[in-house]
Amino acid sequence: MFFPISGVHINPFLLAILGLVIGILGGFFGVGGSFLSGPSLFSLGMPYNFVVGTDLIHIVGKSIVAARQHRILGHIDLKLAAVMVIGTLVGSETGVDAIEALKRSGEVNLVVGLTAITVFTVIAIFGGWESWQALRKSAATTDDPDSPKADVLVFDRLAKFFQRLPLAPRISLKQSGILKISIWSIVLVSFVGGFFSGFLGGGAGYIRMPAMVYLLGIPTHIAVGTDLFEIIISAGYGSIRHAMNGNVDILVALVMHTGAAVGAQLGARLTQYFSGPWIRLAFAPLPLLGAIMVAIALITGHHS
Amino acid sequence: MKEPIQKVLRFIAIELAAYAVLAVAYFCLVLRFLGPWLAELFHEQRVYYVVACVLLMFGQAIGLERLVTGLSYIIRGGKK
Numbered sequence: 504m505f506f507p508i509s510g511v512h513i514n515p516f517l518l519a520i521l522g523l524v525i526g527i528l529g530g531f532f533g534v535g536g537s538f539l540s541g542p543s544l545f546s547l548g549m550p551y552n553f554v555v556g557t558d559l560i561h562i563v564g565k566s567i568v569a570a571r572q573h574r575i576l577g578h579i580d581l582k583l584a585a586v587m588v589i590g591t592l593v594g595s596e597t598g599v600d601a602i603e604a605l606k607r608s609g610e611v612n613l614v615v616g617l618t619a620i621t622v623f624t625v626i627a628i629f630g631g632w633e634s635w636q637a638l639r640k641s642a643a644t645t646d647d648p649d650s651p652k653a654d655v656l657v658f659d660r661l662a663k664f665f666q667r668l669p670l671a672p673r674i675s676l677k678q679s680g681i682l683k684i685s686i687w688s689i690v691l692v693s694f695v696g697g698f699f700s701g702f703l704g705g706g707a708g709y710i711r712m713p714a715m716v717y718l719l720g721i722p723t724h725i726a727v728g729t730d731l732f733e734i735i736i737s738a739g740y741g742s743i744r745h746a747m748n749g750n751v752d753i754l755v756a757l758v759m760h761t762g763a764a765v766g767a768q769l770g771a772r773l774t775q776y777f778s779g780p781w782i783r784l785a786f787a788p789l790p791l792l793g794a795i796m797v798a799i800a801l802i803t804g805h806h807s
Numbered sequence: 808m809k810e811p812i813q814k815v816l817r818f819i820a821i822e823l824a825a826y827a828v829l830a831v832a833y834f835c836l837v838l839r840f841l842g843p844w845l846a847e848l849f850h851e852q853r854v855y856y857v858v859a860c861v862l863l864m865f866g867q868a869i870g871l872e873r874l875v876t877g878l879s880y881i882i883r884g885g886k887k
Contacts, residue, residue, distance in 0.1 A: 739861070747857055751860055769819055776812055
């Protein structure tokens with residue numbers, strides 16, 4: 504099928520299947536899935552400027568579907584999401600500015616690539632270790648360790664530190680089970696997520712979801728749902744910017760979304776059958792996959 | 808109450824099959840008519856193109872979510 508906006512011929516069924524896979528990952532883990540969809544669209548022949556913008560607007564559509572399912576399941580903390588949007592948008596702009604500064608210095612690909620590899624690898628190794636320990640602890644202390652309610656966190660020192668920060672104003676997050684937490688803790692964590700979104704591209708759910716769990720102490724299911732809700736706002740903002748610059752092929756995004764819409768619902772529904780540590784353990788290899796893709800791009804010289 | 812995973816997976820397979828048929832019809836009809844109009848907007852009136860992008864994506868997301876929910880409801884014999 505010919506897509507006249509980006510001027511490429513792509514099989515729409517391939518796009519829909521790609522959307523389905525990314526939708527399942529997104530609904531289950533609360534990530535945008537750009538680490539997979541970006542390289543895939545590029546390999547299907549789409550110019551890279553269209554890859555970035557089209558992927559973002561498709562992420563918005565998929566996140567709407569998944570977030571609605573998570574809302575029905577009670578997995579979205581709206582107060583937390585509202586505060587996080589502020590930090591994400593400011594962080595995203597800062598990340599884009601950092602990229603522009605690096606472009607001027609001529610070292611953008613190497614610096615961004617090495618940063619991505621380091622960040623992804625650390626998240627994957629730490630997440631894998633922590634969730635494995637959590638599963639063992641959960642098996643020893645809980646009657647039904649596989650129950651979705653059994654959300655044990657082994658490494659909670661950072662979460663306790665951020666929750667105890669005595670900076671006003673402090674708010675309660677009933678949905679997340681947090682009595683009091685400084686708004687600045689939430690803004691700081693979302694700023695970091697936003698920064699990496701602007702710096703490394705995509706929705707940065709691979710950073711924000713674990714950051715919510717390990718730094719703020721949000722239960723895994725709520726972190727997944729809230730992250731998806733937050734992605735609608737942040738990726739929506741990015742999509743509008745990219746569409747204005749002529750980087751969005753909405754037809755490709757709509758076709759991909761037909762697969763993603765059903766995948767996102769499936770992924771969201773499947774979270775009911777897994778406990779927090781299981782979701783985190785299954786999530787751990789994903790950033791590593793991203794790190795490998797970036798490493799290959801750096802080694803072969805095939806940069807965006 | 809949570810359904811057994813085997814039952815859920817069976818329903819999912821039926822839903823996917825029904826959904827795929829509808830998606831094919833969607834490719835053939837809607838995108839064929841929208842394509843030239845959107846391409847023209849993209850080249851001639853970028854601001855309207857942006858508005859159309861946002862409306863189409865939100866509309867499709869809500870529409871497909873309802874469709875999938877509706878299909879699931881029908882396939883499960885009226886159970887939510």
